[in-house]
Amino acid sequence: MALLNPRQKELICKIVYYGPGLGGKTTNLKYIFEHTSPMSRGELVTLNTQGDRTLYFDVLPLNLGTIKGYKIRFQLYTVPGQVFYSESRKIILRGVDGVVFVADSQQERMDANIESLEDLQENLRQYDYSFANLPYVLQLNKRDLPNIVPAEEMKKILVLKGEPVVEAVAIRGIGVMETLKEVSKLVLLKLKKEMK
């Protein structure tokens, strides 16, 4: 649920990066953190296991700039991808304004992508959030690896509602900002429609 504060002239939105374990959700946030001026972002907070896997969530506060005199602030969250952290994923999704699904392009991870996508839809249903109306972007990550599924084939399986698709190599920053831009656009245009 976005927060509009006319006195402070700011709008704060919540974006969640969703997807299977080790798909590159945290890598997206790390790249954004490292390539944004410290004036435009807060700390990247990560709640990890000892093995450096996301345990609960990562969060990165980001100041995108101003529109019509309003400061646009996004809070970027990741969920833990591992299957058994389902309850944590549900908690993080609460009040979400937009979702980026980070799919792993490797052949052996296609089942995990499908399972995670079903998990996302089920968790949204439990909050009575409409997936059809949710600002949503699909990112096909790890496009630099040798054993990947062709993008067109991935789209046939994973595209659910004609959402924007971005091919990415998050570890090198390819497609990361483009993904953020796409989801920002969808979130702000949806709010524009609702606030009319």
Add this chain to the structure above:
Amino acid sequence: MSFLVLYGEEYEEIKRILLQLKEETNSRIALIVEKNGQPIAFIGEVDGVDTTSLGSLVAGNVAATEGLARLLGEQGFSLIFDEGERENLHMTLIASKFILAVLFDKKTSLGLVRLRAKNAANRLEKVFKRLEEKMEQDKEKMGEGESPFEDISEEDIENLFK
């Protein structure tokens, strides 16, 4: 509706209640976050503190405790207390939607914070109720003028990324 408007009048009142709570308890920071992690207001020694991250973590903490409560067959835990060597954090749930958190050190006591936080939570609950009613009655207006985003264009959004 998928957004919350913090009208000026209510926002100022929330800040007044937080300031009073902070002063009465001699605590360092008093803050309100929405349960989903959206920061609403902060009062106190916030210089050098990443308030947005603080808000997100407070909300995450409360959400995890709620999950724990459900698992144990409890309705929920209405307050949470984290004790550190120097700093302590007291969190109270307001109307199941907002969290009042007070960060305090040895200059005050848990008993006093607990008592005053409970009073403040009751007052804040009324303000949030009024805020919700106002939003219902006044969906068209944004409190201090027309919707600021009525005429934003894709170009405005593109410019954010230049």
